[in-house]
Amino acid sequence: MGDILTQSQYDELLSDEVQSEGDVDLRVEIAEKRVVDHYRRDREGSLDWYYAGELDPTASVRLVGYREDNGTFDAQASDEDLTRRLRIVIAKVVEWTYQRDDIEHIQREMKGQSSVSYADLPQLPSRLFRLLDPYDESEPVSGIW
Numbered sequence: 116m117g118d119i120l121t122q123s124q125y126d127e128l129l130s131d132e133v134q135s136e137g138d139v140d141l142r143v144e145i146a147e148k149r150v151v152d153h154y155r156r157d158r159e160g161s162l163d164w165y166y167a168g169e170l171d172p173t174a175s176v177r178l179v180g181y182r183e184d185n186g187t188f189d190a191q192a193s194d195e196d197l198t199r200r201l202r203i204v205i206a207k208v209v210e211w212t213y214q215r216d217d218i219e220h221i222q223r224e225m226k227g228q229s230s231v232s233y234a235d236l237p238q239l240p241s242r243l244f245r246l247l248d249p250y251d252e253s254e255p256v257s258g259i260w
Contacts (some may be wrong), residue, residue: 117147118188119198120205128206133213147207149239150201151188154178154251178250200246207243 120143125134133139154177176183178201180194189199244251 117143117205119147119151119190120202120209122208124202128202129209133210136213139209142209143205146212147188150205150208150244151176153178153239153244154181154247154253178247178254179252180250190204194219194250197247197250200250204243204246208239211239211243 117140120128122140123138129139133142138195155175171204178197180200182189184192217239
């Protein structure tokens with residue numbers, strides 16, 4: 116089970132088909148890690164955001180308003196709208212992984228209550244992250260190359 120998208124939000128954000136799967140909690144946990152890790156890598160905040168006082172140089176995640184407590188997402192301290200958007204994006208990633216499994220028939224093996232996939236994790240489409248664009252503090256690509 117995830118720290119950001121909790122079971123209490125499943126009914127609101129995940130389809131009935133996804134909720135009926137046995138490994139939904141594991142998929143939510145993996146989706147959370149992939150979404151947060153997307154904003155952890157190459158963290159170099161925009162100088163404009165820094166000088167405006169909106170960039171926390173001690174934060175490890177490139178999302179304005181994202182707060183952690185001992186390395187775990189802190190929903191109480193984080194921006195409320197950002198938290199809502201993160202939950203939606205994580206739910207979209209979970210839904211996308213199930214759709215991808217249906218389309219590509221990724222080979223899996225059942226091991227007890229969970230399944231193991233032998234395929235590499237595919238790159239997530241950038242469209243899944245658009246809802247978080249207003250909070251992304253990474254430096255936008257601009258200028259002439």
